[in-house]
Amino acid sequence: MFAQLAAAAVLAVLAPVWHLSGRAAQRLQLPAITGMILAGVASGPQALGLLSPAGLLGVAPVQHLCLSLIALSAGAELHLPELRRLRKQVACITAGVSLCSWLLVYCVMRLLAGSIPFMRPLAPSDAAAVCTLAATLAVARSPASAIAVLKETEGKGPYCSLVMAVVVVKDVLLFAAFAVNVELFKAVGKSADTGMPLWLLVGPIVSILLSVVLGGAAGYVLSRLLRMRHGSIISIAVAAVGPHSSGDGHGAAAPHAAATPRGGGLLRLLRHPSALRLRPAVPLLLSGLTFGLAELGGAEPLLACVAAGLVASNWRGESQQGRETAELLAVDLARLAPLINALFFGMVGASLKLAAVRDTLWAAAIIYFVRLGGIWLGCWLGAAAGGTSAETSQHLWMGMVTQAGIALGLAQAVAARFPLWGPDFAALLAGMVVMNLLTGPPLFKAAVVSAGEARASSLPTAHTELTKRGSVKLARDEGGDPRRGGSLSPAAAAVAGGARVPLPTIPILDAVVPAASRP
Template structure:
């Protein structure tokens, strides 16, 4: 009798394990399929790719389909350090000091004008409109001041990746484009520095202890920023040496000898090892800086600036700036999927819906601030071209990766009101993400630097035809990939042991 019971228990356990494995396979394949379709949809709508990743995360998250549980989302946050490290590295790598020197007066003036006006108007807009949403819990006056200050700082951010995507799509080049990119990159560096200071000041702002405002405590934010910059300088120098002497190439023979290359040729394996080395080093810089209780994202931005502006030493293996940017972008294609998918999975749709009115108020306040700040910057920076003065504000609207990354950091740093703050910021950032690219395209066309708009008719027809074929091919490829994933999942499900194979029927 005891043997029969043991056999029955073993049979039931085997069936449960098999069912769990089948459910896991189907859930993973469904998540990948949804992500592919959302990514393709964002491309068709000419939105940033991270929009697709974010939407797919929302759909797969615990608040919609439940493919990812709340526990899974929490467990996967350990990879955020690697993702944020690459985001910071990419932002810093865009800042070339040699290009900034060409029009530094205009760039600095516009950056100052837009940043100051954006912070001021968005700060008061958030404080005034906080009562319009039930998302924010009952907070004290000091906490509301901290939330408004952090929110105003995040609203200053602009997405370099989205700007570059629009420029490539429009094949845009010229003095207006150079001015815009200089301001975009410098503004994001300024935002990250100010965000680091805010993150150190917020605990003192909400503290009831008067000793928190002593001289020593007031100097701690500056010390934290100094430690972050120092860590970034050292990390960037070590990355530069590692890339220059191709330390990653030492791993290729060992991988080939062990048969772990998966059929990839040595050239492809070399690129993958280089990507892995940069990812690991940026993660190390991020983790060490965080362990020192400094600002890890600022450290990674500094490391990216060192990599982009290092002096060539004449070595044949030294990377150019374009090669460095391509390398970092190839890594971001992977890390962005994970980071923004997790960011979407952690969002509560009901809370976002409750934040709509605040998002609208802050959006228009930010728009007015950008327009007025751009006018001030052009006036005091000596921007002579009238069209540039009229259209510059249209290039500063889009927000994406950096702003979302900072919102995510703030959301996890403050346990009380942090998640509500992250949800509110995500709602505002998504509005800016959707409305910004069309404004930027219109500005490029108006100033006459969108070269794809002025192709000869025959070439334009060929370009449109090629785009259509590429789009159809991409759609077909996505459909085939999704279908193959479903078929693979079904095959894996069918291959798992049936109840009759797992020890007989009970």
């Protein structure tokens, strides 16, 4: 216990350092994630030793919490009603890119298996798991990086809308495919010793269904919590603590405790406008709880968190309440992003096996180029099948390259799930992800400019009035309504001030993703 507390204290000190390292990397025109990972490497057991291997193991729950929120954020970015207009093109391009990149990376991993050091001694079933999981993670993309590029270029148009739709759908499907892979390989590993009973065939299906049900329930609860008004939160809190906070000392809670001043200091604290600044803790804690329950119940934790974000963001569809809920969730996730990114990517760097990265860097470079070829071929086939215009499809592949947090997060999940070869696998994937992270954003930016959609939105979008109304609601929720003498939050002020929203499918993200947090 003492070792865990000491590691947690060191982590609390290192988190701001990792965040500042990301900011420094941005000043050098590098992705922030690169700076955080390098700072994590310097802090880890293979450099300064500020975090020992035992310490990293002790703070593993923190990494799981970060993973759960990353997965929830991926699900929350998929807005189902807004995909209907592009559903045929999105379906064809998503299928083309996913299948082509998966097949090509799987084949090259099979060819390289005898030359990659950590794969040589593996049993055939484990080697197949490495190849399949590497091919699956090659499908991953980074929605946050795409949003940052579109914000920088003020990109708007058919090309930008199509790329964002494909990126978000592809990453949500990625989590489902990852869960299927992991469950199947768990079943295959057990069958090698015990045969293949019926449960080993049905178990993966049950696990995935349980993940979806658990995540759906968590998403419903999250959507209800996000819609709670200030008074409702106070009423619930006072009702819970009323017997202990009554001013008369008799221990009886008044029926309308929220309306009386007898709650003492706690009630005044709950009524204070700054109390609602703790609202981002709601999705953080709920995602962590969902992750833990899924692990205890034998479900897939990351898939459950993706389902929770998907349901929370789409529960009410296109209704006013639905849009407000999606906007509130986006604001809360954006506020959490700097801390979560610093913790997660710093810990990824600290846990990297540098020797494995060095030994597999050549293989990562080969996989990087093969993945590029798969993306280009998949975009060409998918655009042709979906009837995408030549102007849009010409640069489509350039928007599908970047990888970041989702790919690294899943690689870390593999490292934890398969300790025999997982850490070396994570090191191999880290090399590929960093290459994609360095080259992807410049390629996408060049594609937006070439498509003629950079700085194209000179007028407010159709969502502007709705978003302005949402900003007033956000101000009221945070106690900053200017009509009452308060001030708007930075996110709400940006929207209320007439800021343009370059993404018609995810309007609130332009206002809440600051340039400083771009990957």
